Amino acid sequence: SAGKFSFSSVMKSSGGDDKQVAVGRQVTTNQVFTGTRFVDAQGEVLMNRRLGEFDSFCSIIRMTKTLHFDCLSGISGDMTLGALIDLGVSVDQIQQGLQSLNLPDLKLRTEEVKKCGFRAVQIHIDHPPEKAHRHLHHIDAMIDEATEINESAKALAKKIFLCVGEAEAKVHGCSLRKVHFHEVGAIDSIADIVGVAIAIDALDIEHATS
Numbered sequence: 001s002a003g004k005f006s007f008s009s010v011m012k013s014s015g016g017d018d019k020q021v022a023v024g025r026q027v028t029t030n031q032v033f034t035g036t037r038f039v040d041a042q043g044e045v046l047m048n049r050r051l052g053e054f055d056s057f058c059s060i061i062r063m064t065k066t067l068h069f070d071c072l073s074g075i076s077g078d079m080t081l082g083a084l085i086d087l088g089v090s091v092d093q094i095q096q097g098l099q100s101l102n103l104p105d106l107k108l109r110t111e112e113v114k115k116c117g118f119r120a121v122q123i124h125i126d127h128p129p130e131k132a133h134r135h136l137h138h139i140d141a142m143i144d145e146a147t148e149i150n151e152s153a154k155a156l157a158k159k160i161f162l163c164v165g166e167a168e169a170k171v172h173g174c175s176l177r178k179v180h181f182h183e184v185g186a187i188d189s190i191a192d193i194v195g196v197a198i199a200i201d202a203l204d205i206e207h208a209t210s
Helices: 051-058 077-086 091-099 136-144 151-172 187-202
Strands: 003-013 018-027 035-039 045-049 066-068 107-115 118-126 207-209
Touching: 077 091, 077 118, 077 187, 091 107, 091 187, 118 187, 136 151, 136 187, 151 187
Parallel strands: 066 207
Antiparallel strands: 003 018, 018 035, 035 045, 107 118
């Protein structure tokens, strides 16, 4: 019997233009694969390739990674970090990065739990108690001085803290520099946000949707 199967995904070329890769497969008793057709967003054919030539074309294209959040009631920082660790990010890599924030006593523990019938990774941040309340520039300095976090992860973490700081400044009617972080400036919240930045960078995620 004869049948058809089609598959499409979006890839990005090295030049930055989005390309749609359309793979057509005609299944018959005599022929299994007809070839690969690369088309742009308008459906114009860019090139045709046989199956054996696909690998060489892949050298000039790469698939982008998108992180999608399907959470109707929101998600906390520790839940986000646990989910990213469950995707395969090394706990040791995250802990080393967090300890380099001049937090040598910080320990990151994970535990597999079940919530409402679903398995999940729950994280625990162990650190001696403190009463320090930090301003944004204090947190930025901690991130800048971290030796085990690469620059792209540092930039993402600082961007997240900046968004939080701008929201706090608007709510309290003060300048960004005078924003006094309370819960967000605590060790566990810093670990959540910076840990998420490290994990997203490690997974090479470029986009996030919800």
